Amino acid sequence: MKLTYSKKPLREVFGETLVELGGLHSRLLVLDADLNTSSRTILFKERFPDRFIQCGIAEANLFGIAAGLAAQGYVTFPSTFAAFAARKALDQVYVNIAYPCLDVKIAGSYCGMTATECGPSHNCAEDLAVMRALPHVKVLDPGDNRELRSMMHVMMATPGPVYFRVSKVNAPELFPDGHEFAFGRGHLLRQGRDIALIGTGFMTAVALGAAELLDREGISAAVAHMPSLKPIDEDLLGRLARDTGALVTIENHRIYGGLGGAVAEVTAREYPVHVDAMGLGDTVFEAAPLQDLLRHYQLTPRALAARARALVERKRKGVAAGSRRRVARTVITATTAALPRTP
Amino acid sequence: MKLTYSKKPLREVFGETLVELGGLHSRLLVLDADLNTSSRTILFKERFPDRFIQCGIAEANLFGIAAGLAAQGYVTFPSTFAAFAARKALDQVYVNIAYPCLDVKIAGSYCGMTATECGPSHNCAEDLAVMRALPHVKVLDPGDNRELRSMMHVMMATPGPVYFRVSKVNAPELFPDGHEFAFGRGHLLRQGRDIALIGTGFMTAVALGAAELLDREGISAAVAHMPSLKPIDEDLLGRLARDTGALVTIENHRIYGGLGGAVAEVTAREYPVHVDAMGLGDTVFEAAPLQDLLRHYQLTPRALAARARALVERKRKGVAAGSRRRVARTVITATTAALPRTP
Amino acid sequence: MKNPTPDQIRALDDRAFAIRRLCLEFITNAGWGHVGGSFSEAELLACLYGGIMNVEPKQADDPRRDRFILSKAHASPALYAALALRGFFPVERLQTYCRLDGLDGHTQRGQCPGIEYSGGSLGTGLSYANGVALGFRLGDNFASRVYCLIGDGECNEGQIWEAAMSAAHYRLDNLIAIVDANKVMAKGKVSELMAVAPLADKFAAFGWTPIEVDGHDVREICAAFHRAKFLEMDGRPVVVIAHTVKGRGVPEAEFNYHWHTHAPSPPQAEAFLRALNQTYGRNETFSRPLSAPSDGGLEAVVTADLGWGMIPSVDAAYSVGHTPGGSVGNSL
């Protein structure tokens, strides 16, 4: 199954869909913190200058203003890098938006490792965990352009706060025209018996690639895509757990509390099976182009296939239920972690 | 097993231990953001006024200053409410402390629901998930006074960032004199065959109470205490999973990505068993005294015993491995969640 | 109310007194709350809800009403009292303060009529007020104003200056900030812990028009708000810097950070009311008996379930005095 990669990055679709929604909903406002050409909210600004509010480099203020506007009946889309939504302004996102449950749709661009050359200060490999832990906030990571567009239409029709990821990645086309996003719904993209690979965001493409590699060696891997991290599709996870008995998750995020964590929470509660989580370990994504990061941090089809193969073998040998042997984890130690205490 | 509750709240031990460590280490500094009588850093201030730095009501600045001082070879203890460490200043904690791996020990007081009457703005039921998702940061929630004291001695001897929880709760005495905390080590407080109850922080007392109730009806419940959330004691978790086949976690935190999440991540990877997570659902802790909150959000021995009993029954009926029936979850819908979009 | 009549002045002072008395009563009965910052803002709230702001309990949802954002939301007691006195909800409801399903220790939007803002994290309100003011403008609502009350210690928070900057940038002259400059923050004097002076210069440099007043003189307060309206076509937002006394009215509590957050015991509350009566030349009493609650905390909950020891029931707990384990309830 060869995928076609869109020539249009996800962020472009984000900007275009804002324009589209802006035409449909006069109470939609877009707020920016000096990043509009990066996030592509510039498209909205050009089309609806009066409904675009520039807040400058002041993310706390950005979300506070967005909340105050939402309290006046507007639907606001404050946008900044994921790092500044999930870290810099987290208190404002919590106190002003999540807690009073206001109608604010937060786009976190440059999510995960997609700040690439910006390096550790901008890469944000914790936004999913952070946002999942907040009350009332729906957490989403779209897998392709159509899904992002549909997602934005759906959130516009649903009151309450949403956090969704955007990036500059050219995503593969996972879905046909007319694809409809729904909160809490995942998608089985490929059937399989031996193991299920579960991705979110554009990482689902890596899972599809890995399934292809596994297929060549006779391992039948299902692939599921989970654009909705909270709520998450518990039924689909249950089905995959029952049908395959072993899951591997892959995400553009640290492996604590993100997709892997969400899946483990559900399967552990409902249908305990092995879940091996791939993503970043207890470290930061260094500065480099995306292709180098994916390879360096072993988030490739080949690496995923290897992890899946190991788990399938474990399962076949029947050790799955009792082994104390560990599956190797991608925990890359940061170079900075060992800095001495000298001034 | 009747527990003795300390007359001295955990925060008092925090303040006293700072004084103790201050006497031993001349390069230890304490920083405050206008909360010193609440956090009890006032004790350090009175004893070592020159090594106490008041930063005012400016938490971003607090952590930035703490980092700059740590870069000069000091070991800094910036302290504020958990909400303001894990939310308000999260970016500074990440960029200035976690990422460069500086020697900063962050005390988050008023953690979880222990801001009580302060209500949702101050209660912080996401700090464990948030801090676990950051790189390089060790995450701790002490269960009693001796453990907190030992923990602070151990972190003082270990370079690198730590986040630890403090509260004004009078904790039960879990451990005898001479108890030693170690990163990544949990404690089996009570043996049991049918199920294991796992607590962190002062919630372990609730687990002990529940085990007692279960014992009265002939269910043998192990109780483990996990003061170290990251790193977590994977061996102990594996043993409990193998020996009992079913775990219930209880925490002073939302059920996404905290103790329940950490346990599920480990068991799903290593030794899949049922893990039922108790804590707060997708909502906020309202303002009320602690005893009322514990009861209202069903974080009591009786509630835990009920959940454990249900899981044990499920296990006995042999449905554990295949059932699609759901264990009821404590998901309390916020009153505010349904606020309309009117101005 | 440019120049309130003597009758109006008396009514405003009465209102401020009633705010203080009610606060004392329900803070004591809750065993929790912020006396100092509630007393320093009493006259400000009396004026705002006693004639300055265009609000009407019967039309609490009127989109053209004025909005009040209490950024220093820990001082919610005075706001709750002011709203109850203005008829937004029954005075009885004040007794639910800090109880489950009751009024929040800070403020919670929509929890009761008149509360516009979920607050408690200092520094956040002025940004929100910016959003409200921008919303008025976008909605062609030129009638409404948004008033935002912040603390002087709160001015340590950088977000206040972000919001000050954007309000000036967007010429939000429908936004009026008020600083309750009571000279004390949570644990000491503002000037000692983290000085914010000179506040007027700071706001001026951020593009605002500062007006300084005696925040306990209702005449000066009314004049300042009148001047604020007069100035507003200027395009510069106005900040009223109200010089106040933290804990004002009770000599023991005045400028005393111990009373920033601390609930008086019933006898202390009686003494405080006597002091208030003396300060303001009155002779009022509480409208109900006072009783400090206790929180048995973790121990009570665990022990009750196990049937060990004497544990007061949840409801009874509110009137039993401190249990041994209960150092939890009455001080931040």
Added chain:
Amino acid sequence: MKNPTPDQIRALDDRAFAIRRLCLEFITNAGWGHVGGSFSEAELLACLYGGIMNVEPKQADDPRRDRFILSKAHASPALYAALALRGFFPVERLQTYCRLDGLDGHTQRGQCPGIEYSGGSLGTGLSYANGVALGFRLGDNFASRVYCLIGDGECNEGQIWEAAMSAAHYRLDNLIAIVDANKVMAKGKVSELMAVAPLADKFAAFGWTPIEVDGHDVREICAAFHRAKFLEMDGRPVVVIAHTVKGRGVPEAEFNYHWHTHAPSPPQAEAFLRALNQTYGRNETFSRPLSAPSDGGLEAVVTADLGWGMIPSVDAAYSVGHTPGGSVGNSL
């Protein structure tokens, strides 16, 4: 260097030119970087590392050295160049910019000698510098100073004002802030997007002594730092507000936010160097061939593993030009 000699002036200008030329070279070869803010700060860094600061590559760990905190850490290229020119590490290493195991796109403490601060999140540096300055004082180090360079757009961040407040409160006269007031932020003019003027008044109201200079005149810069030292016993921290031109030296890039973050293509870089030569009356060339990298992104990685299509290898990728999927690499 109160009054640098003509020779010293020439040396400083040479250094500033070399900074710009090197930045151009390795930003182009990385396909990523911030030209505008690196060029506006070139003279400031030339002066700081060319005589003002007490730093010595051979004793890069000397506790009594001065510290430099680049709060506007996106403008790291000029700092890397300044450090390399001063001998902190080989100029060769600049070519590792934005590659795995290479120099970070922002700055990373300890990654190479001379980098004191892990930055990139705007608004954070001045707080950290407060901590460094307090650390000197606590450690009886009265020799060292900490210099902190912030952007004018960065002054939107409230944390800058928190740090300004605490520096004045603690009378941190061993801390010198510098604002690279280049009038432009990431996506437009500061005055239009979120105005910070009047900066000198703002800092003065926050308790600082502002000194305004032409940030491209090394003579004025040196005089300002001299005056800063002279003033420092005053107890008020000094801020040097350096009026600069974003993208200074290349007319096309000057005050042009398009060049805030954008890597030139090799031909553009050649044109930029010609423009620089013209502006500064020189005739210099790049020291190596230029080649823009490409990032095949997700598609390249997936396709390569599956053996589908022609995918350049990782190493070769740096010199192949854009793959179809590769709109990722060269613009923030």
